[in-house]
Amino acid sequence: MTADFVARLQEGLRPLAAEATLAHGVAVFVIAPGALVDVVKKLKSEYGFDLFLDVTAVDWQPQIPRFEVVWHFYSTLQHVRVRLKARVSEGDPTVDSLVAHYGSARYMERECHDMYGIEFRGNPDLRPILLYEGFVGHPLRKDYAKDREQPLVPYIR
Amino acid sequence: METKLPNPVRPAFTKSERDDTVIVNIGPSHPATHGTVQIIAELDGERVLRTDVHCGYLHRGFEKECESHTWHNLIPYVDRLNYVSALVNDFAYCEAVEKLMAIEITPRCRYLRTLLSEYSRIVDHLTCIAAGLMELGAMTAFLYLVMIRDYMYEHLADLTGARVTYTYGRIGGLARDLPAGWLKRLGEILDQYEDFVGRVHGLVDRNRIFIDRMRNVGAITTAEAIDWGYTGPILRSTGAPRDLRKDTPYLAYAELDFEVPVGIKGDNYDRYYVRMREMDESVWMIRQLIDMLPEGPINVDDRRCVLPDKNLVYTEIESLINHFKVIMDGPKVPAGDVYSAHESPNGELGFYLVSTGEGTPWKVHVRAPSFVHMGGVHRMLDGYQLADIVPTFGSVNMIGGECDR
Amino acid sequence: MSATTIPIHAVGGKSQAFEYLTTKKDELIGWARKFSLFPYPFVTACCAMEFMSVSSTPYDTDRFGAALPRFSPRQADLLMVVGTISHKQAPVLKKVYDQMCEPKWVMAFGVCATSGGFYQNYAAVAGIDRIIPVDIYVPGCPPRPEMVIDGIMRLQDMIARSHHPIVTKDF
Numbered sequence: 001m002t003a004d005f006v007a008r009l010q011e012g013l014r015p016l017a018a019e020a021t022l023a024h025g026v027a028v029f030v031i032a033p034g035a036l037v038d039v040v041k042k043l044k045s046e047y048g049f050d051l052f053l054d055v056t057a058v059d060w061q062p063q064i065p066r067f068e069v070v071w072h073f074y075s076t077l078q079h080v081r082v083r084l085k086a087r088v089s090e091g092d093p094t095v096d097s098l099v100a101h102y103g104s105a106r107y108m109e110r111e112c113h114d115m116y117g118i119e120f121r122g123n124p125d126l127r128p129i130l131l132y133e134g135f136v137g138h139p140l141r142k143d144y145a146k147d148r149e150q151p152l153v154p155y156i157r
Numbered sequence: 158m159e160t161k162l163p164n165p166v167r168p169a170f171t172k173s174e175r176d177d178t179v180i181v182n183i184g185p186s187h188p189a190t191h192g193t194v195q196i197i198a199e200l201d202g203e204r205v206l207r208t209d210v211h212c213g214y215l216h217r218g219f220e221k222e223c224e225s226h227t228w229h230n231l232i233p234y235v236d237r238l239n240y241v242s243a244l245v246n247d248f249a250y251c252e253a254v255e256k257l258m259a260i261e262i263t264p265r266c267r268y269l270r271t272l273l274s275e276y277s278r279i280v281d282h283l284t285c286i287a288a289g290l291m292e293l294g295a296m297t298a299f300l301y302l303v304m305i306r307d308y309m310y311e312h313l314a315d316l317t318g319a320r321v322t323y324t325y326g327r328i329g330g331l332a333r334d335l336p337a338g339w340l341k342r343l344g345e346i347l348d349q350y351e352d353f354v355g356r357v358h359g360l361v362d363r364n365r366i367f368i369d370r371m372r373n374v375g376a377i378t379t380a381e382a383i384d385w386g387y388t389g390p391i392l393r394s395t396g397a398p399r400d401l402r403k404d405t406p407y408l409a410y411a412e413l414d415f416e417v418p419v420g421i422k423g424d425n426y427d428r429y430y431v432r433m434r435e436m437d438e439s440v441w442m443i444r445q446l447i448d449m450l451p452e453g454p455i456n457v458d459d460r461r462c463v464l465p466d467k468n469l470v471y472t473e474i475e476s477l478i479n480h481f482k483v484i485m486d487g488p489k490v491p492a493g494d495v496y497s498a499h500e501s502p503n504g505e506l507g508f509y510l511v512s513t514g515e516g517t518p519w520k521v522h523v524r525a526p527s528f529v530h531m532g533g534v535h536r537m538l539d540g541y542q543l544a545d546i547v548p549t550f551g552s553v554n555m556i557g558g559e560c561d562r
Numbered sequence: 563m564s565a566t567t568i569p570i571h572a573v574g575g576k577s578q579a580f581e582y583l584t585t586k587k588d589e590l591i592g593w594a595r596k597f598s599l600f601p602y603p604f605v606t607a608c609c610a611m612e613f614m615s616v617s618s619t620p621y622d623t624d625r626f627g628a629a630l631p632r633f634s635p636r637q638a639d640l641l642m643v644v645g646t647i648s649h650k651q652a653p654v655l656k657k658v659y660d661q662m663c664e665p666k667w668v669m670a671f672g673v674c675a676t677s678g679g680f681y682q683n684y685a686a687v688a689g690i691d692r693i694i695p696v697d698i699y700v701p702g703c704p705p706r707p708e709m710v711i712d713g714i715m716r717l718q719d720m721i722a723r724s725h726h727p728i729v730t731k732d733f
Contacts, residue, residue: 024256024495050383054524058494058511070509072496072524076383076397079404083496104386107532115220125169130213130561131685132165132650139221139684146221146683152163153652155692162653186654188633192605192645214651215606218685233680240608284611303618310615321611321704558607561648 005078009047013039017084026072026081033069033086033095040071040084040101049073049082052102055109057116061142065089069118071098088118097122115140168197169209178206181543185214189292189547193557194531196538196546203542208535212528215557223521227487228254228328229462231521236322238506238523239559242281244273244313245501247326252407253497253508254328257490258461265453266330271409272446273325274499275439279350280309281502281554282432282439289429289551290361293370298357305353308346315339328488329463330456340447347440354436362430371426375537375549378423385533389504389526391553394431395423401500412449413442428552435502462488487516496524503527503554527553527560591726595639595665596718597627602638604658607645609672612704621707626714635661640717641694646674647687659694667697667721669713672704679703 006027010020016039017029031039043049053072060066065087073082088095097120098105109120110129117138120126128135132152137144173180184195195211219238223231235250236243248270255262262270287302310320315336317323325332361367377387379395392399400417402410418434420427456463460479469476492514498507504526511520530553537549601623603613616623623629632638635658647655659668670690673679676699678688690696697720700713 023493024497026496051388052386053498053505053507054496054509054522056509056522058520070494072507072509074505076399076404081496081498102386103381103384104529104532107528108386111528127167127169128213129211130216132213133167134163134165139218144221144684146218146225149649149684149688151652151687152165152649153656153693156695157692162657165650165653185651186604186658188603188605188631192610193607193651214648214654215646216648216650216685217607217646217681218683221685222681222683237608241611284614288614300618303614304620307615307618307620320615320706322608 005080009082012046013042016042023083026083028083028085030085033088036071036084036086037096037098037101040073040098043073043082044101047075048077049075051076052098052104052108053081055098055105055112057112057118057140059116059140059142067093067116067118069095069112093117094119094121096120099123114138117141165214166195166211168211170197170199170207173199174206175201177201183546185211189550191288191555191557193561194550194555196550198538198543198546200543203544205538205541205543205546208538208546210531210534210538212531212555212557212560215561217558217562219523219562220521223518225517227484227516228490228518229483229487231518232326233322233324236324237558238525238562239281239501239503239527239556240322241284241556242277242502243322244277244325245281245499245506247323248274248408249497249499249501249506250508251326251328252499253495253510254462254488254490256495256497257493257510257512258328258459258488259491260329260457260459260462262330263454263457264451266455266457268409268446268450269331269335269455270326271413272443272450274408275442275446276309276313278439278502279436280306282436283309285502285551285554286357286429286432289548290357292547292551293367295361295367298360301353301357305346305350308349312339312342312346315342327456327463329459330454334455340450343443343447347443350436350440354433358433368426370545371429371548371552372424373422374425374541374545375428375552376422376424377533377537381536382423382533385536386529387504387533388529389500389502390428390431390435391423391504391530393417394420394427396421401498401505405498407499409446409449413445415442425548425552489514489516490518498524501526503556503559504530506559523559523562525559525562527555527557528562531555531560587728588724588726589722592722592724595726596721599626599628599640599667599714599718600630600632600638601628601640601642601669602633602635602658602662603631603642603644604655605642605644606647606651607672607674609644609674609704612702612707612710613642613644613671616707616710621711623711623714626711626718628714635659636663638662639666641666641668642671643668643675643690644671646672646679646681647690647693648685649687652687652693655690656693665726667717668694669717670696670699671710671713673701674703675699676701 016035019030051074058068071084184190193214197209199206283306287299291299317325379397465476470480490512494511496509507524509522513519670676698717
């Protein structure tokens with residue numbers, strides 16, 4: 001069931017997805033950042049990937065392009081998962097937002113923006129969600145020191 | 158004398174749209190929001206018009222911490238994600254690493270992990286329901302459920318050494334095998350569980366006040382739930398029988414006989430009842446697993462990650478070096494990335510791990526169900542009464558450690 | 563000076579009678595305060611599970627008079643900081659502490675509140691005593707209920723032994 005569904009998926013996404021592999025039970029497609037919305041529309045309408053699981057990023061410093069944004073989707077009827085990966089550079093870490101397609105994208109994109117600084121074009125609300133107002137920097141980037149604290153309340157000792 | 162304290166959040170709205178509405182702040186230090194969520198609500202009298210939910214007050218830097226510890230040393234951090242059902246987190250993480258390392262765990266370990274996952278599921282649902290009922294004023298039900306939960310904590314302390322956060326899972330197996338008499342005590346606890354939960358059913362299920370407060374409150378439809386990323390008991394309460402244990406079976410779930418309880422309307426009452434029935438199903442699964450548990454080793458015989466036997470470490474130089482390398486450098490996990498998900502008591506708990514072949518991970522990301530649920534909880538709060546925020550929020554079972562990581 | 567008169571005003575300091583009375587007053591007020599603690603459970607993380615356990619059977623803080631939680635800082639006197647305090651939560655903790663009236667005590671419940679635990683990073687405050695003064699530290703991750711009760715009993719000893727002024731420098 002999974003194997004021929006994955007083959008159909010690979011066929012269907014062929015022009016948009018550069019590479020397609022199967023990694024530990026998840027079909028992985030490497031796409032260009034600009035192709036995201038087209039691929040997601042296809043996944044949602046033609047292949048039934050109705051549950052948007054997760055969006056996160058990986059900081060591959062010192063590789064160029066630096067960031068790799070990773071999306072996971074799940075089809076509640078076919079019980080398969082798919083992973084999309086796109087590389088963006090440090091100078092312009094922008095991808096399109098999926099808030100128009102999935103409601104759950106709102107909070108998850110906020111978190112990715114908080115932690116890595118990835119800009120989601122089209123997300124109206126990119127306020128800090130796990131961090132706080134006044135926090136400077138993006139902690140999950142490799143050049144942010146783990147113990148660099150930015151206290152809000154002055155220390156008494 | 159007082160210096161002005163900074164506001165750590167920027168609210169989405171500070172001025173009310175109409176003249177007759179008022180904006181109140183609930184939390185974050187509030188018993189109903191479990192101490193870590195702030196809800197800014199615009200109220201028209203008692204009716205909630207719109208809410209702005211802020212989480213992140215328990216952000217402890219889990220993902221950054223994990224990047225500077227070895228694959229083994231970060232298991233205590235993983236425990237403290239969903240701290241009410243800590244064993245599920247352990248096993249989900251260990252399974253993700255085992256997928257990367259292409260390790261297949263031993264049969265005894267597989268069945269034991271399944272048994273303990275179901276045990277943790279019971280503990281989580283007991284805590285959620287107990288807290289929810291206490292917030293409605295049913296102290297007796299809270300005390301009954303916390304008492305049986307305490308027996309389970311002591312029982313797990315016999316096995317793992319700790320009551321709440323266990324650090325019991327290991328890559329390639331478990332920390333130690335069952336002590337003598339553990340399964341017998343397990344049978345006793347399951348009998349006592351049925352007695353206590355029967356009393357709570359009697360107190361609460363057909364209670365007029367409980368039904369009035371929970372029925373048709375916080376309702377959500379299946380399509381909406383999937384759009385907002387809901388999984389687990391909340392999605393099942395809307396009527397969709399989606400459960401990773403049945404849909405994509407892992408561990409030993411394919412060999413067990415169990416049902417997936419679903420609700421009708423997706424309201425608070427359904428979520429309460431789905432959790433109660435899931436606990437019963439878990440007890441039934443544990444009883445099956447006690448009979449199915451095979452003999453054999455707990456840990457797989459893989460020198461990359463499993464520590465050698467202690468008397469070999471003291472006598473052979475190769476075992477000593479192996480032990481040293483696994484502890485100090487960490488197990489060398491092959492390069493690649495993996496996403497592996499388990500059905501935690503809250504929903505789909507996924508681990509996305511990225512390895513570059515070292516003994517420490519490059520990235521550890523948790524797909525936390527509570528965090529995703531917080532994105533959609535305003536759909537369940539808007540339009541209902543102010544007093545409904547308390548039971549609705551309790552029924553979503555937001556666990557701060559998982560939500561904020 | 564006859565044997566029956568007790569000097570009320572002595573030269574250069576408080577008289578013995580005054581000190582005897584204030585010691586007895588302190589003991590009485592200390593006894594009353596230690597057995598009627600109203601905790602404000604500032605609950606955030608995993609230690610909450612042990613807080614729930616210690617408040618219920620069989621460990622029961624009600625035996626020590628510390629059962630009834632008060633979720634308003636104005637009505638509470640023991641601030642139990644249960645769980646990790648992140649930098650985002652720190653202003654909230656400080657505000658709640660400032661809003662509590664004297665006399666107030668602070669219990670750091672768990673290692674995260676005591677020292678930051680094993681979260682030594684950008685997000686967690688490395689011990690709440692960096693922002694508010696702490697009276698008793700209860701280590702453990704999370705501490706067993708018996709440990710918490712030991713902490714409460716030591717705090718009660720501390721309250722019993724301490725000085726309870728009726729008139730302080732702020733009034």
